[in-house]
Amino acid sequence: MNCNDVKGLMEEYIMGELDVNTFNELKKHIDGCSSCKTEYDETKKLIGGLKKLKESIKIKDDILELNKKNILKNTKEKKFNMKRFFSGIAAVCLLLCFFLQVPLWHFPHLHLIMYRRESR
């Protein structure tokens, strides 16, 4: 493993996401290479700082609370979707028409029987 390989895997090494063999190879290289060791120390410190940033920089609680309240206020009622409502009604009507027509397609003589009954 050379210095370029180490650079490519450094982040995952620090985050503890490498398999045992690769981890050990990297560790061996870093322990014996001063420039990679320096880069490792600096990067580790940087990642540690970024991970702690949420705790180390505290945003005023009242601002965050007010924002949460605004979100909940703005999402209080789901918008009534007119388009979806009328599309649903139209779909139901179409289905009803379809199912009422089916017996007449399959049994055309029903038309005749109904007509005769009506004419009597």
Added chain:
Amino acid sequence: MEVEEEIMVEAAKKGDKKAFEAIVKKYHNVLYYTALGIVGSGWEALDICQETFIKAFNSINSLKDKSKFRSWINRILVNKCNDYFRKNKNEVCVDFIEETGGFIEEGSEESIDLLRALSSLKENSRVVLTLRYFQDLSLKEIAAILDIPEGTVKSRLSNGLEEMRKLMKGYKNSG
């Protein structure tokens, strides 16, 4: 993801307001800090965070797999940040500290420097670094959120970290 959270998401999908409130409470601060890391402005991050939740609330029924809620809401957040960048591409970037002055209650000098360095990075690297270290997301999750290969996530992380190391050294040397 915890089972409890999946139940919350399922309830929110059925229109349960209390469940959505619980989701807001759980994710608000982490999404706010993520937006802050990406756009580098306290006020804008508040708006982006708000828009993200409203969008999530209105389209939660489109979420098929409730176990992917975290990735899903983060994708909405990143899209909102991209909208912000598109709308403000011609605007001059204001110094991070000046812009967030009224927001910060406490913060060490080093932390402020870190935020300043982060906000100086290119957008691509900034998004990846923020998702990775502010939310502890895996490379795979970030790749899925941004719809890019895992290799690209790794290279953006590596470039971003290198750039930040240089910037931090510069801040240290200058005073």
